[in-house]
Amino acid sequence: MGSTGPAALRSRGRQLMVAITTISLLSAVLPQPARANSTSHLVVRGTITGVTVNPNLSLTLGVDRKMSVYVGSNPTWENVWDSAEARPTQFAVELRQFTGAGYRWDGWYLRPPGS
Amino acid sequence: MFDPSDTAQRRFAAYGPARLPDARDDDLNAFVDDLIVGGPTIVANTLATISNRGREVLRAYAVRMASLVVRRNDPTQLLSAVIANVVGGLDENMHESLLAMAPIEDGARRLNVDLPQLFEQASKIVGHPGTVNLMMWLTRKPEDRTLASMSYAAGTDFDGFRYRYER
Numbered sequence: 001m002g003s004t005g006p007a008a009l010r011s012r013g014r015q016l017m018v019a020i021t022t023i024s025l026l027s028a029v030l031p032q033p034a035r036a037n038s039t040s041h042l043v044v045r046g047t048i049t050g051v052t053v054n055p056n057l058s059l060t061l062g063v064d065r066k067m068s069v070y071v072g073s074n075p076t077w078e079n080v081w082d083s084a085e086a087r088p089t090q091f092a093v094e095l096r097q098f099t100g101a102g103y104r105w106d107g108w109y110l111r112p113p114g115s
Numbered sequence: 116m117f118d119p120s121d122t123a124q125r126r127f128a129a130y131g132p133a134r135l136p137d138a139r140d141d142d143l144n145a146f147v148d149d150l151i152v153g154g155p156t157i158v159a160n161t162l163a164t165i166s167n168r169g170r171e172v173l174r175a176y177a178v179r180m181a182s183l184v185v186r187r188n189d190p191t192q193l194l195s196a197v198i199a200n201v202v203g204g205l206d207e208n209m210h211e212s213l214l215a216m217a218p219i220e221d222g223a224r225r226l227n228v229d230l231p232q233l234f235e236q237a238s239k240i241v242g243h244p245g246t247v248n249l250m251m252w253l254t255r256k257p258e259d260r261t262l263a264s265m266s267y268a269a270g271t272d273f274d275g276f277r278y279r280y281e282r
Binding site: 076 | 235
């Protein structure tokens with residue numbers, strides 16, 4: 001039998017909270033078909049540089065599952081066009097994937113076709 | 116006075132092919148100048164109430180201004196053309212507004228205007244989502260941005276240089 005004292009319960013509570021938080025964070029980016037329908041939107045934040053993970057993973061999930069996407073970064077010119085390289089930023093490429101798939105702007109959301 | 120929400124736009128009947136310049140250009144110059152001063156908030160308010168006819172008028176104005184800048188060899192009105200075309204439908208990537216982008220780009224090229232810089236300037240006025248769609252235009256293949264690919268041709272009328280829409 002494990003300890004059931006107050007300190008042990010607090011420790012278990014912390015572990016449980018860490019586990020729940022980790023699952024919540026991962027659920028937005030990992031393929032989990034069973035959970036997909038419960039997710040109403042994904043948050044996209046644009047960056048010009050410093051992409052360290054596959055930047056298209058969450059966006060691909062969004063398109064595949066016809067989810068609305070909340071665009072969390074203001075698509076200013078500086079955020080969508082890399083003037084030094086004369087090319088769209090990674091953020092812009094991601095936005096283009098959505099609009100190319102038929103998504104339409106609705107304020108700061110991108111809505112899937114037919115919604 | 117141009118009212119973008121007017122669903123009839125009778126005052127602007129046959130405006131597109133009218134002689135260039137035309138008194139109605141002044142109304143639209145004033146309207147676009149107000150957008151330039153007001154920026155994204157005024158543009159958003161306009162887009163919330165604009166009629167389809169209103170959009171048509173602005174697209175016609177955009178192409179007319181593209182012709183005028185080449186004719187006068189003065190790029191001043193090119194920014195107005197871009198803004199008018201965004202409000203005329205590029206905010207929603209309307210097909211007709213994409214067509215009108217070709218004369219604007221062609222005009223910019225003829226006058227050695229840096230198109231990304233022009234779009235950057237326009238983006239600060241039109242805000243979101245026009246900014247993204249201006250960027251999208253730059254990402255099209257060069258052959259998909261030519262006058263011919265967008266059913267336009269460069270020509271002349273009685274008064275000088277003019278872009279012509281060819282069905």
